[in-house]
Amino acid sequence: MRFVDIINKKREGKSLTKEEIQFWIDGYVNEEIPDYQVSALCMAIVLNGMESREISDLTLAMMNSGDVMNLEAIAGIKVDKHSTGGVGDKTSLALLPMVSACGVKVAKMSGRGLGHTGGTLDKLESIDGFDIYLDDEEFVKQVNDINIAIIGQTAQLVPADKKLYALRDVTGTVQSVPLISSSIMSKKLASGADTILLDVKYGDGAFMQTPEEAIELAKTMIQIGKDCGRDTRAMITDMNQPLGFAIGNALEVKEAIATLKGEGPADFTELCLTAGSIILQQAKVCDDKDKARQMLLDVIKDGSALNQLKLLVKAQGGNVEQIEHPELLPQAKYVVEMNAKKSGYLAQVKALRVGTLAMKLGAGRATKEDAINFAVGIVLNKKVSNPVNEGDVIAYVHTDVPLSEEWIQDFYDTFIVDDEPCTPEPLIYEVLQ
Ligand code: URA
Numbered sequence: 001m002r003f004v005d006i007i008n009k010k011r012e013g014k015s016l017t018k019e020e021i022q023f024w025i026d027g028y029v030n031e032e033i034p035d036y037q038v039s040a041l042c043m044a045i046v047l048n049g050m051e052s053r054e055i056s057d058l059t060l061a062m063m064n065s066g067d068v069m070n071l072e073a074i075a076g077i078k079v080d081k082h083s084t085g086g087v088g089d090k091t092s093l094a095l096l097p098m099v100s101a102c103g104v105k106v107a108k109m110s111g112r113g114l115g116h117t118g119g120t121l122d123k124l125e126s127i128d129g130f131d132i133y134l135d136d137e138e139f140v141k142q143v144n145d146i147n148i149a150i151i152g153q154t155a156q157l158v159p160a161d162k163k164l165y166a167l168r169d170v171t172g173t174v175q176s177v178p179l180i181s182s183s184i185m186s187k188k189l190a191s192g193a194d195t196i197l198l199d200v201k202y203g204d205g206a207f208m209q210t211p212e213e214a215i216e217l218a219k220t221m222i223q224i225g226k227d228c229g230r231d232t233r234a235m236i237t238d239m240n241q242p243l244g245f246a247i248g249n250a251l252e253v254k255e256a257i258a259t260l261k262g263e264g265p266a267d268f269t270e271l272c273l274t275a276g277s278i279i280l281q282q283a284k285v286c287d288d289k290d291k292a293r294q295m296l297l298d299v300i301k302d303g304s305a306l307n308q309l310k311l312l313v314k315a316q317g318g319n320v321e322q323i324e325h326p327e328l329l330p331q332a333k334y335v336v337e338m339n340a341k342k343s344g345y346l347a348q349v350k351a352l353r354v355g356t357l358a359m360k361l362g363a364g365r366a367t368k369e370d371a372i373n374f375a376v377g378i379v380l381n382k383k384v385s386n387p388v389n390e391g392d393v394i395a396y397v398h399t400d401v402p403l404s405e406e407w408i409q410d411f412y413d414t415f416i417v418d419d420e421p422c423t424p425e426p427l428i429y430e431v432l433q
Pocket of ligand 1: 179
């Protein structure tokens with residue numbers, strides 16, 4: 001087989017066989033096929049797409065390029081969830097303790113943040129001592145003991161995706177439903193859980209700009225999951241404005257703690273309850289949506305959801321005192337109030353721009369090598385459509401350095417106050433299964 005023939009075939013819009021796809025992934029991981037040829041193929045896929053069978057073949061070839069977790073030693077149904085990434089998305093930190101408090105086994109592998117999006121691992125590491133590296137045995141034991149473990153993906157998990165994603169990132173080939181769905185699902189399938197809930201975001205701060213595009217991606221991933229015998233469902237959710245109020249690592253941990261106490265932002269709490277109720281049904285803990293929601297509200301009320309977070313933090317070497325007293329989490333030197341310059345309605349708080357503003361404070365990484373400042377970030381005081389009076393605080397900026405003129409200008413270009421009232425996008429657009 002010659003790789004150039006495979007590139008030509010896809011350039012002409014033809015389907016690749018399973019053997020051709022396997023040849024590609026094997027050859028790329030073994031460094032027999034160079035980056036420039038793979039980037040040409042990826043571009044042909046961006047332009048000409050793949051049919052459903054090709055996408056499943058690609059996902060399985062990628063999944064089998066490295067270790068595949070065997071979670072059989074954990075009794076019961078193991079659940080996993082994945083968000084396609086957003087700003088202020090601390091869902092795993094609150095949702096997973098909630099469902100584990102209801103008896104669900106959560107065996108979760110998470111990632112780090114890059115650019116304007118945050119990653120669960122970075123947020124967890126803002127808790128002193130929290131260790132995201134457990135070996136397979138410790139991981140399985142912890143889920144059996146306390147129902148929950150959250151760790152980093154090992155280097156051996158889907159090595160094909162590590163190479164491919166890095167290449168796609170610099171060759172303009174990220175935006176493609178076949179490539180995104182196979183990338184995400186290969187990692188989910190290799191992580192070994194029985195059920196997968198996908199939170200597919202659309203809007204300014206997401207990969208997919210419109211609900212229709214997000215639905216197409218979600219349907220593709222659901223089909224891959226089903227082809228592999230996993231109960232896979234998806235929520236289509238809005239990422240035009242940040243989720244909740246807090247953006248920044250320790251700030252998001254604090255907001256997750258508040259949510260586990262029943263004191264979280266309305267939108268974020270709603271997302272956790274909707275996701276949690278789907279997960280409880282997937283885990284067969286409950287077969288009714290409303291009863292599942294009530295179970296989640298009960299574990300918030302009786303403190304067992306928060307207790308699960310404490311157990312998780314303790315089991316992974318973290319400082320539980322910081323969960324009991326969130327003011328002990330890393331704190332920035334300054335908290336700067338940002339005031340509205342005129343009265344009206346908050347019309348726009350574009351997630352991508354807010355994420356970039358937070359990244360510039362040090363809350364995120366511009367490149368993979370950048371260090372993160374856990375303490376810094378932005379806490380919104382208003383959400384889209386809220387009325388504001390001139391002088392009202394629209395956000396608190398947690399920073400270790402005085403804000404530059406340029407940053408302040410960017411802030412006011414991002415938080416747009418308009419004269420006319422407006423309606424925000426609904427947070428949860430659709431649930432698919
Ligand atoms: N997230 C992934 O893991 N892969 C993609 O291709 C895009 C988003």
